[in-house]
Every structure is written in structure tokens, then in C-alpha cells.
Amino acid sequence: MAEAQLDARAWAYLAGGAGDERTLRDNRAAWDRLRLLPRLLRPLAGGHTRQELFGRTLAHPILLAPVAYQQLAHPDGELASALAAAAQGAGLVLSTLAGTRLEAVAQRVLPETSRGPLWFQLYFQHDRAFTAELVQRAEAAGYEALVVTVDAATSGARDRERRAGVRLPSTMAVNLKDLPARPPRTATPGGSALFDDLLHAAPTWDDLDWLVGRTRLPLLLKGVLHPDDARQAAAAGVAGLIVSNHGGRTLDTALATADALPRIVDAVGPDLPLLVDGGIRRGTDVLKALALGARAVLIGRPYVMALAAAGPQGVAHVIRLLRDELEIAMALSGCRTLADVTRSLIVTR
Numbered sequence: 001m002a003e004a005q006l007d008a009r010a011w012a013y014l015a016g017g018a019g020d021e022r023t024l025r026d027n028r029a030a031w032d033r034l035r036l037l038p039r040l041l042r043p044l045a046g047g048h049t050r051q052e053l054f055g056r057t058l059a060h061p062i063l064l065a066p067v068a069y070q071q072l073a074h075p076d077g078e079l080a081s082a083l084a085a086a087a088q089g090a091g092l093v094l095s096t097l098a099g100t101r102l103e104a105v106a107q108r109v110l111p112e113t114s115r116g117p118l119w120f121q122l123y124f125q126h127d128r129a130f131t132a133e134l135v136q137r138a139e140a141a142g143y144e145a146l147v148v149t150v151d152a153a154t155s156g157a158r159d160r161e162r163r164a165g166v167r168l169p170s171t172m173a174v175n176l177k178d179l180p181a182r183p184p185r186t187a188t189p190g191g192s193a194l195f196d197d198l199l200h201a202a203p204t205w206d207d208l209d210w211l212v213g214r215t216r217l218p219l220l221l222k223g224v225l226h227p228d229d230a231r232q233a234a235a236a237g238v239a240g241l242i243v244s245n246h247g248g249r250t251l252d253t254a255l256a257t258a259d260a261l262p263r264i265v266d267a268v269g270p271d272l273p274l275l276v277d278g279g280i281r282r283g284t285d286v287l288k289a290l291a292l293g294a295r296a297v298l299i300g301r302p303y304v305m306a307l308a309a310a311g312p313q314g315v316a317h318v319i320r321l322l323r324d325e326l327e328i329a330m331a332l333s334g335c336r337t338l339a340d341v342t343r344s345l346i347v348t349r
Contacts, residue, residue, distance in 0.1 A: 001309035002073070010072040012164035014304055018156030019252030023245055027279030030256035034288050035347040039334030047336035049326055053273060053295055054145060054218050054239065058116055059089035060323045061296035061338065062286065064303050064315075065247075065277050066121035066147065066222075068097030069172055073308035081307055082109045082118075084315035088323070091116035093147050093298065096123045096134065097173045106141040119145040121222070123152075126182045126201035128210070134175065135215050146215060147242065151223025153202040154194060156250040205232065212237045220275070225260045227267035240273035240295075247278055247300050258288070262343070265293030283325020290338060291345040 003011050017024030049060040064085050071077035078100045085092040086109050094105050102120060109118055120138040125131045138146065158166075170176075188196045212219055218239035223246060224230050230241055243261045245254045257278035264274060276289050277298035289297045299322070306314035335341050 002305035002307075005308045006073065009161075009164045009166045010308075012160045013069070013166050013168070014067075014073060014308070015301065016158055016160035017248035017252065018158050018250055021160070021248060021252065023252050023254045023256065024248030026256040027245070027248055027258070028281065029279075030258035031279055031281075031285040031288055033349060034258065035349055036284065036288065036291075036329070036333055036345055037347050038332055038345070042334040042336065042340075044331050044334075044336050047327075047330065049323065049330070049338065051296060051338055054117070056117055056144070058091065058296065059114075060326065061290065061294075062319060062322055062326075063091030063093060063116065063119075063275070063296055063298045064319075065298035065300040066093040066095035066149070067300050067304050068095045069099060069168060070095075070304065070307065071099040071172060073304050074311055076311065078105055079108060080312040081303060081315050083112075084303075084312040085109075085319065086112035086115035088316050088319040089114050089116050090319045091119065091296070093119045093121050094143075095121050096175055098175060099172045101174050102138060102143070103141045106143060110142050117144050119143060119147050119220075121147040121149055122211075123149055124203035124207050124211075125176070125179055127180050128207075130179050131211075132214060135211070135217075137175075139215065139217060143217065145218040145220060145239070146211075147220045147222050148208070148211065149222045149246075150203060150208070151225075151244065151246050152250050153199060156246075156252065158249065205236065208233070208236055208238075220273075224264060225255050225257075227263050230264045230267045234268050234272050238272075240275065241268070242298065243274060243276040243278075243294070244298075245278055258292070261289065261292045261294060280322075283322050283327070284329045286322060286326045287329040287333065287335075287341060288346060290341045291343055293343065 051058045051061040078098045082105050120143040185197045220240040221233045221238045222242035223244050224241045243257050261276050273295045275296045276294045302318050303315045306318040
């Protein structure tokens with residue numbers, strides 16, 4: 001339905017991945033490779049999907065992942081998604097590359113009494129003062145956590161987008177409107193435009209250390225796949241990790257998130273909150289993620305496709321479907337609450 005509503009360029013951007021899209025496909029397949037081993041005859045009455053996370057009680061463990069340029073899917077873009085999330089008690093992570101000012105989204109969402117958490121996703125910018133200003137704006141607007149995406153030092157080789165001729169207007173990223181131009185660098189004869197120029201502005205662990213000491217908000221690191229990076233992030237003082245491969249949009253053939261998640265859990269232990277995204281399409285996928293050790297999940301393409309197909313009502317419908325399916329999967333697996341969901345539910349074929 002979404003594809004029928006979108007032109008070829010918008011569809012390529014929202015649906016596509018990097019390279020041969022192997023990671024894009026494997027994100028989905030990895031959840032299917034896992035099997036559930038349900039328990040029987042357990043007391044289930046009075047159960048619920050509530051989850052504790054960063055001092056808040058979530059109605060359910062489903063959040064909307066940060067997705068850029070949502071006005072490609074629907075004219076109301078992020079505002080539509082934000083209101084749908086609030087109506088369904090889902091958390092929302094607003095992208096730095098949103099087409100709506102972060103203050104405007106917060107003003108619409110924060111008064112909603114049934115809403116989930118409101119977080120801001122941050123890309124480090126080449127101008128540290130501007131990055132600090134973004135953080136200050138998010139804090140002042142009422143965002144409750146920062147999600148720092150660190151797995152995209154450069155864009156992936158998105159062949160589908162190239163074939164479709166995707167050109168994203170810079171004016172759509174309204175939260176970067178006043179970003180100073182990146183200082184030009186002297187080209188090295190025969191050198192690399194990537195390594196000799198663009199990547200000089202790529203963030204490092206020093207930037208993360210700077211940011212941890214700069215904000216009063218809980219800070220989650222998004223894009224973690226390697227256990228050593230998870231340990232280093234924990235040592236740096238982050239409040240949580242998001243196991244993610246950018247939805248298969250950066251490094252093709254990178255590990256699927258369902259395969260990476262248990263390795264990260266084993267690396268950092270149960271005390272550091274972990275979330276996961278990538279390929280989650282069913283309530284059984286949510287249950288599997290929680291069984292592997294995630295506290296919550298994020299969805300991206302499902303709600304963006306729903307946004308394109310049916311606007312905010314479509315987004316709300318997708319969230320409700322996933323929550324209902326999670327409840328069904330919990331009940332049929334013998335889990336009254338999320339505290340009953342453990343790795344013993346999972347069988348790897």
C-alpha cells in the first residue's frame with residue numbers, strides 16, 4: 001500500500017538498504033531463525049506488557065525508531081508519527097534529520113497524558129558548538145534522553161537510491177538550518193575524497209566522552225554490534241545501548257541484530273539497559289528480542305510504511321497490532337508479565 005502512494009525516489013529511500021541489501025534481508029530472517037519454546041498451564045490472569053525504563057513505566061516495550069525525512073512518506077511527517085505514538089503509549093525517538101523542528105514535536109506530544117517517552121536522536125555535527133546547541137535545545141524542549149547514532153561515519157553504498165535518482169533537499173532537515181558550512185580541506189593529489197576530507201569530521205570516542213559530560217539527559221549509544229564496543233561504551237558512562245545496524249542502510253553484510261543482541265548482553269551483563277531494532281515485524285519478534293535480553297524494541301520501516309499508506313491512523317494501527325500480538329505471544333508462551341520472559345523461551349535452530 002505504501003509503495004502505491006509513493007513515487008519511485010521516495011520508495012527507494014524509505015524501503016532500500018545498502019549494497020546488495022543482504023543485511024536488510026537478514027535482519028528479518030534472523031528473527032525467523034529463532035524458535036519459541038512455550039510453557040504451559042501457568043497463571044496468566046492480570047498480566048500486562050508494562051516495562052520499567054530510565055525511571056518511567058512504559059505501557060509496552062515498543063518505540064518508534066528515528067527515521068529521517070518522514071515528509072517523503074506523508075505531508076505531516078514526524079508530527080503525524082509523534083501523535084500516533086502518543087495515542088498508543090509508544091515511545092518516540094525524533095531524528096536530527098526531521099522535517100519538523102524538535103521544539104514543535106515536543107510541544108504537541110508532551111501534553112498527551114498517555115504518551116510514552118520522548119527522546120531525541122543526535123548525529124554529531126562537524127561543528128561541536130552546533131552539536132552542543134542541539135543538545136541544549138533538546139533539553140530545553142523537554143526531551144527525556146539522547147540517542148546518539150554512531151554507526152554512520154559515512155552513508156552506505158545505497159545502489160537502489162542511486163538507480164532511482166534520489167536527491168534529498170537539504171532544506172528538509174530543519175533542525176540543521178543554521179549549521180555552519182564545513183571548512184574546506186586541501187585535496188591530496190591522488191587521495192581519497194572520503195578519508196582525506198569527509199571523515200575528518202567523523203566522531204570518535206573522545207566526542208562521546210565530551211558529550212557524556214555535557215548533558216544531564218540519559219545517553220544511549222545507537223549502532224552497537226561488537227561486544228568490545230559495548231564494553232567501551234559502558235565504561236564511558238552511557239545509560240544504555242541500542243543494538244542496531246542502521247536497518248541495513250550502512251554496511252551491507254553486517255551482522256543481523258538478532259544475532260548480535262545476545263553477544264552484547266553477555267558482554268555487558270543485565271544491568272545496562274539494551275534496546276534493539278532491525279527487522280521486527282511481528283509481536284513474536286518483540287517477544288524474542290525481550291527473551292534475548294532487550295528491555296524494549298524500536299521499529300522503523302513498519303511505521304513509516306503505515307504513515308505513507310494511511311497517515312497517523314496507519315501508524316497507530318501498526319503499534320496496536322504489535323502490542324496485541326505481543327500479548328498473544330506472551331500468553332501462549334506462558335508469560336504473565338515481561339519479567340517471565342527469559343532466554344529459556346528461545347531455541348536456535
